[in-house]
Amino acid sequence: MLTKRGERLWTYEEPLQFFGVEIGRIMSVMKLSSGGLFVQSPARLTPKLRAALADLGEVRFVAPASKLHGHLYMEQYRAAYPDVELLAAPGLPARRSDLRFDQVLGDTPDPRWGMDIDQVVVSGHRWLTEVAYFHRPSRTAILGDIGFHIDEHHPLKTRLVARALRMYRRVSPPIELRATIANEATFRRSIRDVLAWDFDRVIPGHGTIVETGGKSAVIEGYGWLLE
Template identity: 70%
Template sequence: MLTQHAPRLWTYEEPLRFLSFEIGRIMTVIRLSSGELVVQSPAELTPALESALSALGDVRYVVPASKLHGHLYMEQYRAAFPAVELLAAPGLEARRTDLTFDGLLGDVPDPRWAADVDQVAVSGHRWLTELAFFHRSSRTLILGDVGYHVGSSAPLKTRLMARLAGVHGRISPPRDFRLTVANEATFRRSIRDVLAWDFDRVIPGHGEIVETGGKRAVLDGFDWLLQSAGDVDGDGGTRT
C-alpha cells in the first residue's frame, strides 16, 4: 500500500475531496540512516497502514507540514507507536491543545535526522507556517500546501479547477494562498532557500508526485513571486 520511490523513501496517498473536487493528499515516509522512520503529514492510521509502516522500521518521528496540513491523525500514531515523538509546526501547538508535542520544528534540522533530511521553515505567509523538507539521498522536496500539483491523471473537473487555481502542471499554492502572503520579501526568501536544494523529485501535499523535473515545476509555479517587483535583480535579498 506504500509506494517506494527510492531506497529509503515511500509515499502513501489517500483520497481527499475539497469543495467536491478530488485532490487527494500524500503522506511521506523516510527511513533514516539510523533505521528509524520519519512520517510526514500522517494519514489516518488504519490497521493495514500500521502494519505496513511497522514492516519498514521503527516509527520514531511524526511531523506535520504546517499548522493547517498534516496533523489530523497524529494522536493515532502516539497510541500505536509508544516511542514516537510528535513534533509541531509553528502555530500548531495552539491549534492542537489536545496533544503534547515533543518538540517544535523550525529552520534547523533535528540533529537526529540532519544527515538525511534538511528543512526550511517557510515564513512570511499568514497561514502557511509550513516546513519544507529535503531528503538528500533521493533528491526529493516534500511540501504541504505550499505545493499543490494537479497533473494529467486527475479527473477532468479537478483539472479545470486546478487551471483556475494555477496549480495544474506546476507546483504552487492555490491562488487564494497567494493572496494571503503577509510579507512578500520574507516568503520569497523562504522559497529561494527551498530552491537552493538540489532536488529533482517533488512530493506535493495534494495532487500528483513529480518524479523528475521538479525544480522546473516549482520555478514555473512560483513565477508570480520570484519575478515580482522588488526583486528585479533576482537574488532574493540577503538572509539575516
C-alpha cells in the same frame, strides 16, 4: 500500500475532498540512517498501513507540513507507538491542544534526523507557515499546501478548479494563497531556501508526484514570485 520512490523513501496516497473537490493527500515515509522512520503528513493508521510500516522499521518521528496540513491523525500514532515523538509546525500546538508535542520545528533540523533530512520554515504568509523538507538520500523535496500539483490524471472537476486557481499542471499554491502573502520578501526568501536544495523529485501536498525535473517545476510554478 506503500510505494518506494527512491533510496529509503516511500509514499502512501489517500483520497481527500476539499469543498467537494477531490485533491488527494500524500504521506511520506523516510528511513533514517539510524534505522528509525520519519513520517511526514501521516495518513489514517489502518491495520494494513501499520503492518506495512512495521516491515520498514520503527516509527520514531511524525511531522506535519503546517498547522493546517498533515496533523489530523497524529493522535493515532501517539497511541500506536508509545515512544514516538510528535513534531509540530509553528502554530500547531495552539490548534491541537489535545496533543503533547515533543518539539516545534524551525529551520534547523534535529541531529537525530539532520543527516538525512533538511527543513525550511516557509514564512511570510498571513495565516500559513509551513515546513518544507528535503530528503537527501533520494534528492526529494516534500511540500504541503505551498505545492499543489494537479494534472491530467485528476478528475475533470478537480482540473477545472485547478485552472481557475491558476495552478493546473504546475507545482504552485492556489491563487488565494498568493493574494494573501503578508511579507513578499520573506516568502520569496523562504522559497529560494527551498530551491537551494539539490532536489530532483517533488512530493506535493496534493496531486501528482514529480519524479524528475522537480526543481525546474518549482521554479516555473513560482515564476510569479521569483521574476
